[in-house]
Amino acid sequence: DDAYSLGVVYTAAGFWICGYAYQFIENEREQEKYLDKGMDLLEKALTFTRKAKSKINIVGCLFYIDYFAIxxxxxxxxxxxxxxxxxxxxELGRIYSMSNHPQRTMGNIIPALYYTNSSQRRFFTSSQRKSYAEKGIKFxxxxLNGPRISPMINAWLYQGLVLAYSQLTILAESKTKQEKYAQFMLQQAEEAEEFGLxxxxxxxxxxxxxxxxxAHxxxxxxxxxxxxxISxxxxxxxAQKKSINYAMLSRTGAITEQMRLGLLYEELGxxxxxxxxxxxxxxMFLHT
Structure with missing residues (x-):
């Protein structure tokens, strides 16, 4: 009957099952089965954390659910x-707005990741993608300007900023705006590299x-x-070759990254x- 403890246990189980499925299972049907199980546990964890009124754990559950969905x-x-x-x-993040607690900005991570990733989805209109890019950059x-949360999350956010500025660069209506967005994009990419080193x-x-x-x-x-x-x-x-060398990729992710590198060589050739x-x-294509 301890809702708080059940929430913590279900969150941990759901996270590790989803992580195992996403990172290590190669068979797509098997992967989907494990992801379904993990997501179900995370949704149950959310029910328990809400019952326990644990605001920090509620945000954590929402983050994991949306992260694995994205x-x-x-x-x-x-x-x-x-x-x-x-x-x-x-709303939960506003509770900590006057403090230096990491939870102050934790509530902004989900909208930041969602909007920056959505800005590159072609099924949205150009105006929607521009709006999502601007919202994602803001969050x-x-x-990034708030209390430090984790290196991995910061790396995601830098990538999100580059994705958003990339879309604004591509969709810019004038050469002046395009050059401005391109400059911001490259600046964020260089900061991301410096941070990662x-x-x-x-x-x-x-x-x-x-x-x-x-960016390039x-x-x-x-x-x-x-x-x-060409340059x-x-x-x-x-950059793509270096990324592959350091990344911890799932089987699907490894295929995607190798194909991306092959397409770059093809375009250059x-x-x-x-x-x-x-x-x-x-x-690259033959050995992917």
Whole structure:
């Protein structure tokens, strides 16, 4: 009958089952089964934490539920609940608004991750994506300027900022705005790299290189001069290779990252007409 303890136990079990499924299970049907089980436990944990009126644990449960929904591609599930989850997190975060407690900004993490990731979803309209990018940037900056929470979350937020500025760069209505957003994007990517280097490996460092990849790929996409495009593609390739070296990838994630690197080599080879670049792309595709 101890709702608080049951909430903690169910949260831990749900988190580890979802994490195991996402990170280690290669069979998609088996992975889906474990994710269903983990998400069910997290939803039960949320019921217990609400019963116990544990505000910190409520935000934690909402974070894990939405996190695994975002990164496992459960878009329909996420869309049905995300706005209520965001409002609840922000409301709970306001309780700590006058303190230096990490919970002060914890409530902003879910909206930051959701809006920055949603800004790149093509099924949203251009105006929606721009709006989501602007909202995501606002929430991400509030978290990064607040009490330190964890290196992994900071790395996610830097990536989110780069994703958001990338979309604003691509969707900009004037050259002046595009150059401004592109400058902010590259600045955030370089800060992400600098932040990741403090941890000498793992996700924070991999995340820094992923941010650099996205920034330089975006700059290559908007470049008019051939030599500028080539320069940014080479920098994107270098960053992507470094990211793969440091990342802790699931089987699906490893395939995605290798395919991304192959596509970069292919694009570079088509522009330069250099056979070694095209051969490198071919090798990436064959061994993925």
């Amino acid at each position: 990164f496992s591609g459960r878009i329909d599930y996420l869309q049905k609940r995300i706005l209520n989850d965001i409002n609840e997190c922000l 991400a900056i509030e978290v 403090q941890y000498e490996g793992g996700f924070p460092q991999a995340g820094g290189y992923t941010s650099l990849y996205k 790929k975006t700059l290559a996409d908007i470049a008019i001069k051939k030599e500028v495009r 940014h593609l080479k920098k994107a390739i270098d 088509i522009i330069t007409r250099e056979v070694p670049d095209l051969n490198q792309a071919r090798e």
